[in-house]
Amino acid sequence: MIRSFADKNTEKVFYGEMPKGFQSELPKGFQSELFGRARRILNRIEAAHDVTDLRVPPSMRLEKLTGDRKGFWSVRVNDQFRITFKFKGNDAFEVKFEDYH
Numbered sequence: 001m002i003r004s005f006a007d008k009n010t011e012k013v014f015y016g017e018m019p020k021g022f023q024s025e026l027p028k029g030f031q032s033e034l035f036g037r038a039r040r041i042l043n044r045i046e047a048a049h050d051v052t053d054l055r056v057p058p059s060m061r062l063e064k065l066t067g068d069r070k071g072f073w074s075v076r077v078n079d080q081f082r083i084t085f086k087f088k089g090n091d092a093f094e095v096k097f098e099d100y101h
Helices: 008-014 020-025 030-047 051-055
Strands: 073-076 081-088 091-099
Touching (some): 030 051, 030 081, 030 091, 051 073
16 A cells, blocks of 8 residues: 655556646657556555565666665556655655656
């Protein structure tokens, strides 16, 4: 279950609201595809009982982060965007949809 979001935009995406800045940052026609995929992934994180539940499907590419992001995990939305989070027990914290690069 998602217990906290790192920012309000990620929370808005989770609840089905497209953030205003989100629309202008992306090429036309791409926003709705990316928005839909991000929402589906956020729903999978919400439903996960363990971080390993996010290994399926493999296309999400669950990764444990290192360095200054140690303790965080990421799943890919596409080649550019990730959803990052911490997972403790059965819950996700500091969930953020971001341009990871």
